[in-house]
Structures are given as C-alpha cells and as structure tokens.
Amino acid sequence: MRLRVGLLSSWLAISASLVAALPAFPNSQAARDVDEFDFVVVGSGAGGGPLACRLAKAGFNTLLIEAGGDANGNLNVSVPGYQAVVTQDPTLRWDIFVNHYKNQTQAKRDPKYVYETGHNEYHVGPSPPPGAKDLGILYPRGSMLGGSVNHNALIWITPHDRDFDTIAQLTGDNSWAASNMKKYLLKIYQWLPVMPTDPTILLRDLPLTRHLVAGAEAAGYSVPVLSPLARLGQLLLQSPNAPVPNRDFVEGYFQVPLTMKFGERQAVREYILRTVAEGHPLTVRTNTFVTKIKFDSSGPKPRATGVDYLQGEYLYKASPLHGTSSGTPGSVRAKREVIIAGGTFNTPQILKLSGIGPARELQRFGIPVIKNLPGVGTNMMDRYEVPVNVKHESDFSVLDGCTFDLKPHDLCLKQWQENPYIFAARGAYTSNGLATMMLQRSSFASTPDVDLSIFGGPLNFQGYFPGWHDFSVRDHKHFSWYSLKAHTRNRAGTVELRSSNPLDQPLINFNYFHEGTTAGGADRLDLGALVQAIRKSREALGDWANYPVLGGTPFVEENPGPSVQTDEQIGQFIKDVAWGHHAACTCPIGPDSDPMAVLDSDFRVKGVDGLRVVDASVFPDIPGVFIQSAIFMASEKAADVLIAEAKANA
Ligand SMILES: Cc1cc2nc3c(=O)[nH]c(=O)nc-3n(C[C@H](O)[C@H](O)[C@H](O)COP(=O)(O)OP(=O)(O)OC[C@H]3O[C@@H](n4cnc5c(N)ncnc54)[C@H](O)[C@@H]3O)c2cc1C
Numbered sequence: 027m028r029l030r031v032g033l034l035s036s037w038l039a040i041s042a043s044l045v046a047a048l049p050a051f052p053n054s055q056a057a058r059d060v061d062e063f064d065f066v067v068v069g070s071g072a073g074g075g076p077l078a079c080r081l082a083k084a085g086f087n088t089l090l091i092e093a094g095g096d097a098n099g100n101l102n103v104s105v106p107g108y109q110a111v112v113t114q115d116p117t118l119r120w121d122i123f124v125n126h127y128k129n130q131t132q133a134k135r136d137p138k139y140v141y142e143t144g145h146n147e148y149h150v151g152p153s154p155p156p157g158a159k160d161l162g163i164l165y166p167r168g169s170m171l172g173g174s175v176n177h178n179a180l181i182w183i184t185p186h187d188r189d190f191d192t193i194a195q196l197t198g199d200n201s202w203a204a205s206n207m208k209k210y211l212l213k214i215y216q217w218l219p220v221m222p223t224d225p226t227i228l229l230r231d232l233p234l235t236r237h238l239v240a241g242a243e244a245a246g247y248s249v250p251v252l253s254p255l256a257r258l259g260q261l262l263l264q265s266p267n268a269p270v271p272n273r274d275f276v277e278g279y280f281q282v283p284l285t286m287k288f289g290e291r292q293a294v295r296e297y298i299l300r301t302v303a304e305g306h307p308l309t310v311r312t313n314t315f316v317t318k319i320k321f322d323s324s325g326p327k328p329r330a331t332g333v334d335y336l337q338g339e340y341l342y343k344a345s346p347l348h349g350t351s352s353g354t355p356g357s358v359r360a361k362r363e364v365i366i367a368g369g370t371f372n373t374p375q376i377l378k379l380s381g382i383g384p385a386r387e388l389q390r391f392g393i394p395v396i397k398n399l400p401g402v403g404t405n406m407m408d409r410y411e412v413p414v415n416v417k418h419e420s421d422f423s424v425l426d427g428c429t430f431d432l433k434p435h436d437l438c439l440k441q442w443q444e445n446p447y448i449f450a451a452r453g454a455y456t457s458n459g460l461a462t463m464m465l466q467r468s469s470f471a472s473t474p475d476v477d478l479s480i481f482g483g484p485l486n487f488q489g490y491f492p493g494w495h496d497f498s499v500r501d502h503k504h505f506s507w508y509s510l511k512a513h514t515r516n517r518a519g520t521v522e523l524r525s526s527n528p529l530d531q532p533l534i535n536f537n538y539f540h541e542g543t544t545a546g547g548a549d550r551l552d553l554g555a556l557v558q559a560i561r562k563s564r565e566a567l568g569d570w571a572n573y574p575v576l577g578g579t580p581f582v583e584e585n586p587g588p589s590v591q592t593d594e595q596i597g598q599f600i601k602d603v604a605w606g607h608h609a610a611c612t613c614p615i616g617p618d619s620d621p622m623a624v625l626d627s628d629f630r631v632k633g634v635d636g637l638r639v640v641d642a643s644v645f646p647d648i649p650g651v652f653i654q655s656a657i658f659m660a661s662e663k664a665a666d667v668l669i670a671e672a673k674a675n676a
Pocket residue numbers: 068069070071072073074091092093094113165166167168169170171172173174175177178179180181182183314315316317367368369370372373376607608609640641642643652653654655657
C-alpha cells in the first residue's frame with residue numbers, strides 16, 4: 027500500500043511512486059530532488075505513528091516508513107477478542123526469539139523453550155528430537171501499520187508520575203516532569219478512544235463473575251456473600267486511570283480500559299489513516315524495510331541525511347513468510363531529521379548497522395564507526411509476568427460459540443459483526459477477555475507506587491510459544507490470574523548484532539533475575555514481589571469458595587500446581603516460566619555525564635545531528651504498569667520538541 031496525499035502535487039506523487047518501482051531511479055538527480063521530506067520517521071507503532079501524524083498536522087512534509095503492510099479489513103486486528111489470534115497471523119508478525127538466561131540449563135527448564143526442527147517448524151518444551159536447533163523463547167512483535175499496538179492486548183493504563191519525574195531529575199530537563207507531561211495525555215485522548223469491557227457481557231456468565239467477585243475480595247473489598255453482583259458492578263466503574271489524589275499509590279480493584287471504540291480496536295493505525303485522509307502532508311510507505319541511516323560526515327559532527335531501504339513484503343527473516351527475496355533497494359532524504367522508531371529490538375539494530383553503537387561490536391562486523399556510543403542496545407528492561415491457571419469441570423458460557431478462528435462457525439464473530447452499533451449486543455469479542463484487575467503494592471516495592479497488576483480471565487494462557495493462542499483457548503474450562511511486576515529492577519538485558527545483515531534478527535539476552543541486576547538484592551526483591559503475587563492470586567481462588575450463590579463447577583490448579591507451596595518452590599516456578607512483553611530502555615535518555623546514555627532529553631542521538639529515537643527504547647527506566655501509554659506520551663512530547671525547534675529554525 028502507498029498513500030500519498032496532501033500538499034504534494036500529483037506529478038510529484040507519480041514520480042515518487044516510480045521511485046519505489048524502479049531501483050535505479052533513486053540514484054538520479056531528479057529522484058534525489060523528489061524523494062526528500064522534512065522528516066523521515068522509521069516505524070509506525072506506538073512511538074513513530076503519533077509523532078508522524080503530529081509533524082504532518084503541523085504542516086511538515088513527513089514520510090512514515092513501515093516494514094510491514096497495512097492490515098486493512100483484517101478482523102484479526104479489529105476484533106478485541108482476537109487479541110491473541112492476531113499475534114499468530116503470519117502476515118503481521120515477526121517471530122523474535124530471545125534468551126531469558128545465558129545458563130541454558132536454567133533456560134531450558136521453561137516449558138516454552140523453542141527448538142527449530144525445520145523451516146517454520148518447531149519443537150516446544152523438553153526432549154527435542156535429535157538435530158533440533160536451540161532458539162529460545164518466542165517474543166511476539168507486530169510488523170504492520172500501527173506496529174505492535176495492532177496486536178497487543180489493548181490494555182490502557184497511564185503511567186505513574188514518578189516515571190516522568192525521575193527523567194526530569196536525571197536530566198535536569200523539567201519538561202519531563204509529570205506535571206508537564208499530563209498535557210500530552212490530553213492530546214492523546216483527542217485521537218485515541220478508550221473503553222472498558224461492557225459489564226453486562228460478564229454478568230451473563232455468573233460462574234465467571236464468581237472469580238471476579240473473589241478477586242475483589244482478595245483485593246481488600248468486602249463483597250456481600252449472598253448478593254455480590256451490585257458491589258462488583260460498582261467496582262467495574264472504577265477506572266485505574268482516574269486522576270484521583272494519590273492515584274499511583276492506591277491499591278484496589280478496577281475495570282481494565284481498552285484502546286477500542288464500541289468494541290472495535292482502534293488506535294495508532296486509524297490515527298495515521300485519518301491524518302492522511304484529512305489531507306495533511308503525510309506520506310506512508312509500507313512494506314519498506316530500512317537498512318541504514320545515511321550520514322554526511324564532512325562537517326565537525328556527522329549529520330543524518332536520510333535512510334536506505336529495501337522495498338518488498340516480509341523481507342525481515344523474523345517474518346514467517348520471508349523467502350529468498352531481499353527486496354528492491356532505494357533511499358530517501360530528510361531535509362530536517364531522521365527519527366528511528368523501530369522498537370526496542372530494531373532501533374538499536376538499525377543504529378548499530380549505521381555505525382552508531384559500541385565501537386568494538388561494530389568493528390567486529392566491519393561496520394565503520396560513525397559515533398562510539400557504548401550504551402546502544404544495553405540497559406534493556408522488561409516486566410515479569412507469571413500465571414496461576416485453573417481448570418473447571420465445565421465450560422464458561424460467555425465463550426459459547428466462540429471458536430476464535432474467523433470461520434463461519436465462529437458464532438461470537440457473527441454476533442460481533444451483526445451488531446456494529448450496539449456495544450453490549452456485540453458480545454464476548456468486544457473484550458480482550460481480561461475485564462478486571464487488582465493493583466497491589468508488594469512489600470518488596472522500593473517506592474510508594476503500586477507494583478503489581480493482577481488480572482483475570484477465562485483462558486489458559488501460559489506465555490508465548492509458537493501456537494500459544496490455539497493452546498490457550500483449546501477448551502473453555504480454564505480461568506487464570508496473571509501478575510505483572512511493575513517497576514522491575516533488572517536492567518541487564520542486551521540487544522547485539524548477530525551479523526551485519528540487516529535482515530537477520532539481533533541476539534537478544536534478557537539475563538533474568540540472578541543473571542541480571544543483583545545490586546542491593548534487586549533480583550530477590552523482584553522475585554519476592556512475584557511470589558506475593560502468586561499468593562494473592564491463590565487467595566482470590568480461595569475466596570471463590572465464598573460465593574456458591576453464583577454457581578459454577580469446581581476447579582483444580584494446574585499451574586504452579588498444588589505441589590508448589592514454599593517461597594522457594596514458588597520462586598523456582600517463577601524463574602522457570604516468567605515471560606515479558608513490554609521490553610524497553612535499549613537507547614536510554616540520560617545526562618551527558620553518563621557515558622552509557624544514548625539520547626539527550628530531547629530524543630537526540632548523542633554525538634550526531636539530525637537523528638532522534640522515539641519509541642519504547644528511549645526510557646532510562648521501564649515506565650508504569652502497562653507501557654503503551656508512556657510511549658504514546660513520549661511520542662506526543664517528541665512532536666512538540668521537533669515542531670518547536672523546526673519553527674524556530676524556519
Ligand atoms: C502480545 C503483546 C501484548 C501487549 N499488550 C499490551 C497491552 O495490553 N498494553 C500495553 O500498554 N502494552 C502492550 N504491549 C506492548 C506494546 O504494544 C509495545 O510495547 C509497543 O507497541 C512498542 O512500541 P514501539 O513504538 O516501541 O514499537 P512497535 O509498536 O513494535 O512499532 C515498531 C514498528 O517499527 C517497524 N520497524 C521495525 N524495524 C523497521 C525497519 N528496519 N524498517 C521499517 N520499519 C521497521 C515494525 O514493523 C513495527 O511496526 C504488548 C506487546 C505484545 C507483544
């Protein structure tokens with residue numbers, strides 16, 4: 027797909043289309059004049075998408091380059107109930123394989139450890155067949171217009187004040203203070219619809235609400251045993267984002283706000299398409315994979331002047347559809363700046379391939395060093411997530427007719443499609459399946475902020491591995507509580523080049539727990555908090571017994587399982603199975619005094635001109651409880667910074 031509208035005249039549009047089609051053309055003088063934009067933004071996800079829209083809306087001729095295609099009309103994306111299905115869609119996904127531990131004995135204790143047995147063929151778990159190749163743990167990423175925002179779980183929880191205040195303190199740049207950042211949240215709500223799951227959908231399945239009621243009791247509320255639903259109804263009105271005093275510190279039980287409009291996923295992709303349709307000078311090039319940032323090194327400081335790319339579908343080897351094609355090369359110039367927003371794994375890869383990174387690593391691959399920045403691809407952080415999964419004797423009726431496969435027999439899809447205007451009538455698929463959450467502060471937290479989010483739903487999710495979605499909805503008898511540890515302390519993750527081939531995925535090591543940050547007992551504190559989270563989940567499952575009035579059949583705990591009881595046993599379970607999906611912080615903002623800082627507080631890559639990074643990798647510390655809100659806010663801030671500077675230098 028190519029979209030080109032706005033202030034460009036049509037002849038320009040036609041000749042620019044030719045650039046895409048004809049490999050030799052960009053080298054001619056005519057093409058260089060035409061294929062030039064004020065700003066070139068690489069990556070259309072949480073970081074790049076909102077920024078590109080704002081730049082275009084301010085009148086700057088902006089190019090948004092995206093490696094993936096547009097999932098136009100693909101129900102995998104738009105149906106919230108397919109939030110897990112969509113991560114398996116081969117046209118939209120990149121399969122990134124990462125290491126949780128260097129110690130492969132520990133790493134292979136994870137039942138999700140993946141071995142390659144053939145092209146796109148995998149063995150998951152112990153006892154791989156002879157000759158199988160170690161791959162590690164699947165880390166889903168979306169590659170499409172809208173990025174991973176289009177295949178995430180839609181959960182929208184705004185960051186804690188401290189997330190921004192610490193950036194202000196670290197850099198001395200007070201524009202990062204939470205009191206100033208709030209205005210970006212308001213800007214986001216101009217284009218982002220947010221709604222919780224409709225409570226009436228839940229109330230139709232009383233055995234399901236029985237778990238949710240028990241969760242409320244475990245979260246500290248007294249819920250009447252004989253008539254619990256009114257209380258649950260009240261709690262479902264509580265938004266975790268409400269700007270109440272001490273909001274960041276308040277433990278409680280809340281609805282889960284989702285990035286959707288009347289039960290249909292809408293976020294960055296729709297904002298981009300609207301911006302184009304409104305006639306702002308935004309050009310979007312999908313199926314275009316950036317391989318390198320180009321620099322003019324003739325002056326005292328290298329200056330980014332544009333990017334080289336390959337055009338074609340599924341070029342990155344992480345795509346399950348990648349073939350032998352390496353695409354059609356091209357390049358584009360940026361009059362003002364290049365902004366890299368490829369995400370936590372790809373942004374450091376692009377920087378390193380372009381000569382920005384640890385000099386020794388670049389030299390090992392024969393990459394000429396433009397700027398030695400040892401922090402690129404270091405400091406990676408993530409949250410840990412762990413489950414408690416139980417299985418009932420009978421099905422949850424809320425999922426009756428839900429086959430999660432887009433086929434004509436998927437009655438829940440039919441209901442969703444046939445009731446576009448009546449939210450409550452659209453049924454189960456208007457939810458991501460996770461309707462309530464406890465926010466808790468463990469006794470291992472280092473700040474007053476809550477540090478555990480525990481949310482529940484009727485599925486058997488145990489983390490990511492090839493086919494994880496099919497596994498998690500294989501029956502409708504499971505219920506699970508999931509715990510996410512916020513404000514984790516481990517910053518020992520790394521993203522390193524595997525080769526100098528831009529189409530190879532990088533080597534990614536998270537160095538979980540004892541292999542990572544241990545100063546001050548950091549690993550034990552994070553583990554301790556997660557042990558408490560598992561105990562809290564079990565408390566909710568225990569409280570389930572108090573509400574027989576709501577019906578339902580008995581259940582057995584499958585994970586961690588009844589034999590896992592002591593802190594030590596639970597701790598080992600957590601180390602074995604924990605996963606993450608909020609990877610961040612690989613190009614951290616920091617002060618000039620910190621040699622490992624990659625960006626200044628205005629998103630500039632240190633030591634070069636005309637180059638910024640705006641995505642999950644910019645944070646010095648992993649923000650909030652869920653991450654997309656913090657990235658959207660950073661994206662809006664970056665737009666403010668770039669527009670103000672560009673106007674000053676007009
Ligand atoms: C399964 C899953 C569920 C999640 N659920 C939630 C949730 O419920 N709530 C929440 O807050 N967060 C959630 N997240 C996390 C959140 O979606 C991501 O952290 C966020 O999208 C990251 O934003 P980003 O801009 O850094 O990268 P992305 O959104 O991944 O965007 C990067 C884009 O850049 C493109 N790109 C990369 N390299 C190149 C290149 N060389 N050339 C051109 N284009 C390139 C990619 O194709 C991609 O489209 C979830 C993540 C996953 C994987």
